[in-house]
Amino acid sequence: MHRERVSENVYWFQSEVYAQVTAGVVAGPQWAIVIDTLALPDETLAIREFVEHEIGVPVRYVVNTHYHADHSWGNCFFPGATVIAHALCRTLLIERGIPSLESVRKQNSAYRQVKIVLPQLTFNEGSLTLRVGKKNLTIMPAAGHSQDGIAVLVEEDRVLFAGDAFMPLPYVVDGDAEDITITIKKIGRMGLENIIQGHGDIILRGEIDAAVRENLNYMTNICKIARAAVRRRAPQDYMDEMTIESCGKSRVYLGGLAEELHRRNLRALYKENMEGRPAGKAEEE
Numbered sequence: 663m664h665r666e667r668v669s670e671n672v673y674w675f676q677s678e679v680y681a682q683v684t685a686g687v688v689a690g691p692q693w694a695i696v697i698d699t700l701a702l703p704d705e706t707l708a709i710r711e712f713v714e715h716e717i718g719v720p721v722r723y724v725v726n727t728h729y730h731a732d733h734s735w736g737n738c739f740f741p742g743a744t745v746i747a748h749a750l751c752r753t754l755l756i757e758r759g760i761p762s763l764e765s766v767r768k769q770n771s772a773y774r775q776v777k778i779v780l781p782q783l784t785f786n787e788g789s790l791t792l793r794v795g796k797k798n799l800t801i802m803p804a805a806g807h808s809q810d811g812i813a814v815l816v817e818e819d820r821v822l823f824a825g826d827a828f829m830p831l832p833y834v835v836d837g838d839a840e841d842i843t844i845t846i847k848k849i850g851r852m853g854l855e856n857i858i859q860g861h862g863d864i865i866l867r868g869e870i871d872a873a874v875r876e877n878l879n880y881m882t883n884i885c886k887i888a889r890a891a892v893r894r895r896a897p898q899d900y901m902d903e904m905t906i907e908s909c910g911k912s913r914v915y916l917g918g919l920a921e922e923l924h925r926r927n928l929r930a931l932y933k934e935n936m937e938g939r940p941a942g943k944a945e946e947e
């Protein structure tokens with residue numbers, strides 16, 4: 663797992679095991695808050711170890727930016743903490759998280775010690791503020807990757823933990839293309855120092871405009887392709903020809919998953935156009 667200090671008392675973690683998923687910590691003198699929990703117990707426990715033994719404070723709050731496994735399944739490793747999330751995150755963890763963990767457990771013994779811990783503190787709209795030491799955190803909705811997406815802004819540092827609403831490649835199979843476009847535009851106008859993406863590397867101030875532009879471009883292009891595919895005789899062949907690069911994005915790594923995510927985006931949007939309903943509500947990272 664990579665670890666970096668983003669600003670004073672603000673830390674970033676990135677998985678070396680699964681899809682470059684990220685997490686964060688904001689620490690105060692008495693306690694710390696963890697933002698997302700990574701995918702595998704060993705990495706989650708390494709975050710806790712760092713907070714408790716290197717920073718030397720307990721974790722009082724855990725924020726889940728959304729209900730997907732790689733962001734919320736580590737809640738159980740912070741038994742003393744209160745979990746904060748969107749109200750929908752709680753619902754989706756009950757409806758999808760619990761059955762999904764049941765089946766994953768049968769295939770992967772690493773998950774035997776995992777159990778779903780539901781958020782205790784939830785909100786539906788507006789925002790929450792939380793003061794940690796000298797930092798004010800604003801926790802706000804950030805839909806698009808999933809309906810329950812939220813983001814955490816460290817006001818003093820203008821650092822945004824965006825969850826999967828901002829990724830090296832926008833991913834909307836469990837979300838909504840229009841919502842993510844609105845969210846990405848809003849993030850672009852926030853005057854940020856850093857965007858901490860839910861997956862991938864930290865985006866620095868000088869890179870933000872280009873990253874926002876590229877992601878918006880990508881969304882416009884894949885929506886256009888999915889609409890055009892509906893009128894084609896061989897829609898799958900047509901979509902197969904459309905690479906990530908031809909959709910206006912370059913150099914996406916994401917632990918080798920990018921191409922697959924791109925294919926799933928196109929399939930979901932195509933299906934949505936065919937059926938006239940929002941993209942699938944599948945279980946996705």
Ligand SMILES: [Zn+2]
Nearest residue numbers: 732826860947
């Ligand atoms: Zn994710």
